[in-house]
Amino acid sequence: MLLPRGQSGVISTVDARGPFRVADFATLAADSLADSGGRLPIDENHATDLSAPNGGPSPARGWMTELQARDDGIWAKVEWSAPGAALMADHAYRFISPVFTTDAAGNVQRLLRAALTNTPNLRGMAALNSRQEPTPMDLLAQLRQLLGLPEAASESEVLAKIKTLATPPDQVAMASQILAPIARAVGMPDGAETTAQTVLAAVTGLAAARQTESSTVIAGLQAELKDVTTRLNTVMSATAKDKAVAYVDGEIARGRVGVKALREHYIEMHQADPARVEKEIGALPTLGASGALQVPPDAGDGKLQLNAEHITAARLLGIAAEDYAKTLAAERAD
Template identity: 30%
Template sequence: MTNLTRHVCALTPLPSEPGDRIELIPVGAFRLADKRGRTEMRLDGAEASSVIAASFAAATGGVLPIDFDHRSLAPQGTADSRAAGWITAMEVEGDRVFASVDWTAEGRQALEGRSYRFVSPVFKTRRDGRVALIEGAGLVNNPALPELRQLASKDEDMDPIETIAGLLGLAADAPDKIVERIEALCETETQMASIAEAAGVTGDDTVTQVCARLSAKPEVDPAKYVPLSTFAELQTQFASLQSTVAGDKAEAALQQARDAGKLTPGMEDWATQLASKDLGQFEAWAAAAPVLVNLGKPRVAGRPAPQKTEALDETERQVASLMGVDEDEFLATRNAAVKEH
């Protein structure tokens, strides 16, 4: 236990009728209200039991003293070091270490007469602020950690905040968390009220009624719904019908182009693919394409018969571009068709 620093700090206000069990020191991180408050101190929960055991092992007679104003810490013989009580046991409960105390007559009288209101633990810390040893306590009137609640000897004296915190499963010294939890509960209650109103349920068992509504199978009107298998079959038939209609339209457009002499046998595969994929684009091509096959029909007024040339005109180049055919290939096909006629 070398390199330890001793601390004394008033922590817990005591009632005028002290019980034999008091709060002694926090578990977890804490700071003192004086200049030492700049440094965080800590009694780790995992170490608390071993700290308690080590404290009693180091105590004379196996008990820890509670004196007046920490006078027993003064040089021997320079101050009244009478005990106000003796700590006979310590245990961790929640975020506190509780001490069982056997009060002396002087100690009990000092508390009942309100000469002293606070108990101040004496403990030693390591360099990192972790509590290593509890040496006892003293009755004082200058608290350095006043946030610990007063330990009452009767249940009716309990702080209502402590009761609320206990019901919520939270520590009483965490007001922000208490408020946050209560706000969340209020919000949940408001949402549940809105759900109950929308569902049209009332009474104390609204949650049960809403859950029953959600789990119930919906009533189905046979006149408004059909089986999924029937619907899927109808979808297949409709898709087949659409494909047939589209194929008929494409074939009609192809035949019209053949009849107009604009579609040569070498262009059949390309034209069929284009008409099947994009009928509108094929019809645009057919409208602009020149007559390549002389079917013995009268020429369209104002349009000369195709002639064998060494280059494509502007219209033919546009047709070749729409067809995605190389201009030289298009020219060769056109001239061969002209030569045949």
Template identity: 30%
Template sequence: MSTPVLTAVCAMALPDQGAPPEWVHLIPMGRVRGVDGRGPYVLRDTAHAARVIAASGTGVDLPIDYDHDAILPNGRRPIAAGWIKALDARPDGIWGRVEWTTAAAAHLSAREYRYLSPVFDHDTGGAILKLRMAGLTNIPNLAVLTALAAQEAPLTTTPTADPPPLTAVCAALGLPDTTSPDQIAAVAAQARQGAATLTTVARALGLPDTAPPDQIVTTAQARGAPPDPGQYVPMSQFSALSADLAAMRGRLDADAAERLVAQAQAQGKVTPAMREWAMGYAAKDQQGFTAWASAAPVLVPPGAVAPPGPAPGGVSVPDATLTAVCAQLGLDPTKAARAATDKGE
């Protein structure tokens, strides 16, 4: 995320003296506004001033022109009034060592120019980033710089004690004042992601979205407490109990299947030959078998099917199906039943 860079033009009053001084006050320390209301512009401390100087020092002397001819579209050819040879970070701001031209020194001695106007880049929060140049002008804007003459009292500065916006953001995020805007944005994004994660965890634990981290940690630790041995049984006992329950369920299912099949036999819908199939079906799916029995046709007259097993005397009683088959074959149903009993069928 790039930070917009803006350029500001300010000015300070020059002293009434015979020759301009070698060192000039270019940018004041603190937070100030221009006379025209622009700003505020911020130079936080000497460390900030040192960074501005480092950004401004390109190995080429910074120019001082007349009336900002070098940057304003006024049609005049820019001519140098002097050159800033060095910059220095001081407790009251940034100072520059200037070599004035002969013509500029004459203009200043004649009071034809009375103000020096620095031109600098700053971010959207007003923090100064880089000194570009300066210009002699008679239209002042920034009236809080120290006068050039050492014998004159400095102009009154009124920097506010309030921290600039980025300083307040850095303090809120626990970052040093020297943190760049891109680094601040990255840390803020991480903070937002962390807050979203905490909200998700709080919801998973049944806590409100606004639950503080301490409450979230306490609840999570309680959920993850080691199990109480008194609330559990050994696996062997659990397995044995599961087996007993399965056997009991099997017996209940078998009894239920027996009742359903017996009822279907009494209704004439299941013959003895169908019993084994019917028992398997009913044991596996009682509801399915019940539905089938309800829709199945009557195969033999209801009550005609005798209970399975031998009759008294060891002779099986022929059922209705056997009787019908024997009638088609011209056989005696009783003899056929006795023959089946003798063969163990």
């Protein structure tokens, strides 16, 4: 589920934003996909909006290639990347959190992307990894409600009630109204003949299909997927470590101050977040060929710009940063 329909078309939120409204779910789905070129990205925890503007990573974990407007909201068909498929297999996230634009009145105008999350802001979102079709218990509950039966009615009582529905010429319209929502609930295509016999056959067939689902086959597929995911993660981890070692050792060779003593620490951090580590190490000073500390250039106004290492050194020496800058400037002048 990408976007819930909400109560009476009003989508409420957990925080103070919203509420939001959608005039036409089918039009919103079609226009949003068309504007994106047929592919809307899914990232993790809104990295595109929170991490990317600061230079952080925001890889897509999947691409939404089809949007469908349904009775309960908009659903998306997703092509998962290898890391995204692994996250889904591990049940690492429970929900999808959409990103969309609205007008001043809160009317949703376009769906832009979505994020994997465990704390969705929109109320009424369906959890990931759940079956989109009704489970047997859900189906029975829907049928009881549609047929006006009590909640305690058994499956045999539900089927018996359906069998009693007759369709003589003077009751065709009434029977059609009763049977149409039942037909949709069991997955009959729109426009299909909805007599008591055809709907009963669909209900019986659906129940039989579920009873013959092979748990052995499903378990085998799950085991195979887990094995492939494990091997993929191993390869990705080895590649990440090779890149981390190459970068950190390269900075040590350049004379980057403080990196050699924390080599293993920086390698481990680089595997988890390369951009952050490279930014931190890039801010450290280097030693020149003579062993002297390479200080940064002035800002163009004759004042030396101190980096974090210089400010820390001044604090340890117990002198003001401005005085330390004057000392460095004098040494550079000599």
